[in-house]
Amino acid sequence: MSLDFLVLASAGAQGINTGDIVFQLASFIILLLLLRKFAFGPLMGIMKKREEHIANEIEAAEKARQEAQKVAAQQAEALKTARQDAAELIENAKKLGEQQQKDIIEAAKVEATRLKDAAVKEIQQEKDQAISALREQVATLSVLIASKVIEKELNEQDQQKLIDEYIKEVGEAR
Secondary structure, three states: OHHHHHHHHHHHHHOOOHHHHHHHHHHHHHHHHHHHHHHHHHHHHHHHHHHHHHHHHHHHHHHHHHHHHHHHHHHHHHHHHHHHHHHHHHHHHHHHHHHHHHHHHHHHHHHHHHHHHHHHHHHHHHHHHHHHHHHHHHHHHHHHHHHHHHHOOOOHHHHHHHHHHHHHHHHHHO
């Protein structure tokens, strides 16, 4: 019985000790206050700095993204302008080519007209020269016929024969 009694007596003696509970609770509160002051305070400061650093990085990334979009928009506008300029240059080159084509055709027409007029003028001059030469020959023949007629008086048949001979001579002289 002595052992059982001792176990029971020690169990009854142990019970709930409020002094220990209060001491442990006070120790825990002091520990929390110390942790808050020396551990959580600096830790929260570090966390706050880290949060600010991440926020700054996000802000800088957002600014860089906006700047990149702005540059991309400027480049797109510059590309659009360059394409418009190229299209205008091509259009101007086409117009210039068409104008040069028209000018060349017009110059060729003017030259053809000039050459035609010169040829017509030359033909007219040669025709006039041929007519003048023919008139001179006719005049010469008329004088020759008149001189022959004067030399001898001809009847109509002789006169016709004489005219035919002179015409033959003129035809052979040509």
